Amino acid sequence: MKQRLQITRYQILLNILPILSIVLFAGLWILVSSGEGHIIPSPGEVYDRAVRLFEKPINHVSLGGHIWASMKRVLNGLVFACLTGIPLGLLMGWSKTANSLLKPLFDLIRPIPALAWIPLMTLWFGIGESSKIALIYLGTLMPVLVNTYAGVKMIPQLNIDVARVFGASQLQIVKDIVMPSALSAIMAGIKTAVGTGWIVVLAAEMISADTGLGFMIIRGSNVADLALVIFAMLIIGLVGAFLSVLLTFAERKLCSWKIEIK
Amino acid sequence: MEERNKLEAAAGKLRFERRRERQKALLLGIISIFIFLTVWQMLCTLHIVGENVLVSPIKVIQAIWIKAGDTRPDGNTLLQNILSSFRLVLIGFGLALVIGLPLGLLMGWYRPLDKFIRPIFEIIRPLPPIAWIPIVIVILGIGTAAKSFIIFFTTFVPIVINSYTGIRETNQVYINFAKTCGYSNWRIFRTVGIPSAMPLAFAGMVIALGNGWGTLVAAEMLASNSGLGYMIFMGRSYGRIDIIIAGMLVIGLIGLALTAALELIEGYVLKWRIKEK
Amino acid sequence: MENRNKVELHKISKVFLNGDSCEAAIEEVSLSVKENEFLVLLGPGECGKSVLLNIVAGLMEATSGEVYINGELCGGIHPEVGMVFQELGVLPWLTVRDNVALPEKFRGMSKKDRYAHGQEFIDLVGLHGFEKYYPHQLSGGMKQRVGIARAYASDSDILLMDEPFGKLDAQTRYSMQDEILKIWNQNKKTVIFVTNNIEEAVYLGDRIILFTAAPMSVRRIYDLKDLPRPRNYTDEKFLQIRGEINRHMDLVIQ
Numbered sequence: 001m002k003q004r005l006q007i008t009r010y011q012i013l014l015n016i017l018p019i020l021s022i023v024l025f026a027g028l029w030i031l032v033s034s035g036e037g038h039i040i041p042s043p044g045e046v047y048d049r050a051v052r053l054f055e056k057p058i059n060h061v062s063l064g065g066h067i068w069a070s071m072k073r074v075l076n077g078l079v080f081a082c083l084t085g086i087p088l089g090l091l092m093g094w095s096k097t098a099n100s101l102l103k104p105l106f107d108l109i110r111p112i113p114a115l116a117w118i119p120l121m122t123l124w125f126g127i128g129e130s131s132k133i134a135l136i137y138l139g140t141l142m143p144v145l146v147n148t149y150a151g152v153k154m155i156p157q158l159n160i161d162v163a164r165v166f167g168a169s170q171l172q173i174v175k176d177i178v179m180p181s182a183l184s185a186i187m188a189g190i191k192t193a194v195g196t197g198w199i200v201v202l203a204a205e206m207i208s209a210d211t212g213l214g215f216m217i218i219r220g221s222n223v224a225d226l227a228l229v230i231f232a233m234l235i236i237g238l239v240g241a242f243l244s245v246l247l248t249f250a251e252r253k254l255c256s257w258k259i260e261i262k
Numbered sequence: 263m264e265e266r267n268k269l270e271a272a273a274g275k276l277r278f279e280r281r282r283e284r285q286k287a288l289l290l291g292i293i294s295i296f297i298f299l300t301v302w303q304m305l306c307t308l309h310i311v312g313e314n315v316l317v318s319p320i321k322v323i324q325a326i327w328i329k330a331g332d333t334r335p336d337g338n339t340l341l342q343n344i345l346s347s348f349r350l351v352l353i354g355f356g357l358a359l360v361i362g363l364p365l366g367l368l369m370g371w372y373r374p375l376d377k378f379i380r381p382i383f384e385i386i387r388p389l390p391p392i393a394w395i396p397i398v399i400v401i402l403g404i405g406t407a408a409k410s411f412i413i414f415f416t417t418f419v420p421i422v423i424n425s426y427t428g429i430r431e432t433n434q435v436y437i438n439f440a441k442t443c444g445y446s447n448w449r450i451f452r453t454v455g456i457p458s459a460m461p462l463a464f465a466g467m468v469i470a471l472g473n474g475w476g477t478l479v480a481a482e483m484l485a486s487n488s489g490l491g492y493m494i495f496m497g498r499s500y501g502r503i504d505i506i507i508a509g510m511l512v513i514g515l516i517g518l519a520l521t522a523a524l525e526l527i528e529g530y531v532l533k534w535r536i537k538e539k
Numbered sequence: 540m541e542n543r544n545k546v547e548l549h550k551i552s553k554v555f556l557n558g559d560s561c562e563a564a565i566e567e568v569s570l571s572v573k574e575n576e577f578l579v580l581l582g583p584g585e586c587g588k589s590v591l592l593n594i595v596a597g598l599m600e601a602t603s604g605e606v607y608i609n610g611e612l613c614g615g616i617h618p619e620v621g622m623v624f625q626e627l628g629v630l631p632w633l634t635v636r637d638n639v640a641l642p643e644k645f646r647g648m649s650k651k652d653r654y655a656h657g658q659e660f661i662d663l664v665g666l667h668g669f670e671k672y673y674p675h676q677l678s679g680g681m682k683q684r685v686g687i688a689r690a691y692a693s694d695s696d697i698l699l700m701d702e703p704f705g706k707l708d709a710q711t712r713y714s715m716q717d718e719i720l721k722i723w724n725q726n727k728k729t730v731i732f733v734t735n736n737i738e739e740a741v742y743l744g745d746r747i748i749l750f751t752a753a754p755m756s757v758r759r760i761y762d763l764k765d766l767p768r769p770r771n772y773t774d775e776k777f778l779q780i781r782g783e784i785n786r787h788m789d790l791v792i793q
Contacts (some may be wrong), residue, residue, distance in 0.1 A: 116479045
């Protein structure tokens with residue numbers, strides 16, 4: 001009886017702790033944002049700022065417009081990255097010659113962080129859309145390519161042997177064995193790529209843009225409107241989390257046969 | 263005797279084939295790098311692309327050489343910039359390690375702590391670290407503290423996640439064994455949990471250091487007056503392509519060196535682990 | 540026709556490079572398989588039986604020696620050879636139906652035709668009603684049935700089985716042994732079956748070839764044509780053969 005009582009008490013504690021933590025976090029925020037001459041805006045001020053945002057949009061673009069501007073850039077870059085990265089990854093994973101030829105080049109480029117390309121890309125493509133998309137392409141290509149390559153390399157020899165014994169041609173092996181086997185690795189690569197792309201787009205927009213969530217942050221910072229900055233950060237976090245959930249869902253759908261293999 | 267000779271002959275043939283395959287791969291790699299550099303050089307020396315778009319690889323190397331003693335255009339020599347970036351990354355990463363590693367391990371082991379920290383962690387996690395820059399600037403200015411803080415944020419998340427996951431995946435059999443030996447929970451945590459978590463925790467550190475180095479460049483572009491990121495950003499402002507590409511090259515090389523150093527430490531700490539190929 | 544040699548191996552050797560030292564896996568193995576014979580290759584674990592089977596299938600190249608199928612020299616994958624792999628050979632992203640229809644798919648048969656063709660063999664192995672299941676929804680024994688159905692559906696005369704029951708629990712293993720004999724009786728084919736289990740070998744084989752440990756070579760051949768089926772594990776004759784093989788089998792500490 002005593003044992004059971006202890007277990008329930010422990011369970012209650014476990015359920016209370018997350019709530020306590022959120023309450024403490026909120027309390028801390030209110031504490032640092034109250035009093036004379038506080039720097040950090042209070043939750044109420046952020047809320048008011050958000051409401052005003054709907055009445056008077058920044059740069060004549062609504063909040064949805066800014067979100068979509070950032071997302072569209074990521075999407076554009078990602079599509080190009082997938083269109084080139086997946087075939088290249090498959091090729092490099094499948095053909096030793098292609099790998100020997102291409103790998104040194106990618107090894108040369110890979111250690112350079114995506115954000116370090118910003119000066120060069122803005123110099124080449126100006127500060128408009130194309131330089132941002134080129135940046136996101138550079139940031140997302142590597143995760144897609146590397147994962148596709150690894151996915152192909154990790155295919156069990158047995159799976160390929162099955163196809164060979166039953167008379168599959170090289171092309172059939174790639175289509176019916178390699179692609180489905182590598183699919184979950186490719187999806188993982190796309191997931192990483194979206195995360196990277198989301199960071200790159202913000203950085204690019206913070207450095208030069210007139211739409212997008214990164215622009216919203218930097219605008220808030222430039223006019224000392226920290227409530228706007230915090231609101232933009234909240235939106236960025238929410239959109240990032242949403243994208244990650246969406247991709248996990250897509251992965252489940254596409255690789256449903258894999259769910260119960262751990 | 264004849265048996266032996268036949269075997270040796272067969273093995274010799276296999277060895278020869280293997281060696282030739284390796285030589286072929288190496289040769290192809292050298293050829294492709296050579297073509298890449300030649301095309302790049304040709305584009306520049308034949309003036310197919312203008313000086314304001316691309317400079318030749320030779321000029322890039324020259325730029326690194328000159329920059330070693332020249333403070334133009336950003337006001338620091340190359341070494342000063344390197345040291346400045348290096349210092350920031352070490353402070354930020356070091357802090358993240360000292361706080362994040364124990365936190366992740368303890369969260370993975372003690373459920374109440376997990377329940378308490380997790381909500382806050384989940385709020386912070388999806389935010390790209392550079393989004394913090396404006397707030398951090400307001401509170402900490404644009405000095406060392408601000409940028410170290412950004413790096414801290416970048417590196418903190420993967421370190422916590424990986425050490426947490428690592429200790430969560432401790433083999434239950436080992437834990438049960440330790441329990442039957444009468445070990446206390448704290449002792450099991452130290453002797454079984456932490457060693458099991460180390461391989462994943464190190465993987466997290468490698469990711470963290472790579473991310474941190476990449477983010478630092480952006481942080482230095484947005485708020486700084488020294489460092490490699492600042493250097494290439496100034497190169498952009500003055501239209502000095504040689505400085506930009508030279509800077510990117512140095513950033514890439516140092517990134518590689520940092521990862522290599524960490525892997526060296528990993529190899530030393532995790533001697534017991536058999537590296538699977 | 541009964542005595543025609545379906546498969547013949549002539550002095551097959553295989554050498555692997557392990558690091559820088561060479562290891563002989565197979566040493567001059569010659570053997571022949573009659574048409575519609577159930578031949579068991581028996582040897583201690585890791586002795587190279589699977590390598591030999593892969594050479595027959597054309598998946599690996601022998602260092603020296605030749606493989607003849609139907610009396611003709613064979614230098615690769617032969618359309619008349621089908622294979623039942625270990626458990627993982629069933630592709631996890633394909634349903635039972637698609638797994639069984641895979642060989643016909645590679646031959647370019649239309650979806651409708653190959654499903655119809657495969658159905659016969661799905662029924663044969665007793666998986667009727669499971670056509671749309673994914674492998675992860677099936678038990679180990681059922682997965683192996685899929686593998687057998689697929690090998691049969693490939694319409695090959697020669698079936699190679701690479702320790703197909705090695706990963707099953709003992710009970711399932713017994714029932715699958717009966718199953719494979721039942722299918723083979725209904726639909727005679729030439730079978731080369733690899734195992735390291737003496738009982739399984741004696742229970743299934745028309746003939747057993749016992750191999751030495753690596754480097755693998757033929758130690759003894761047991762003709763069990765006269766041992767009537769269905770065989771009984773506790774039969775005196777059965778136990779006698781089992782004991783004799785046991786005495787000649789190499790012990791390998793793994």
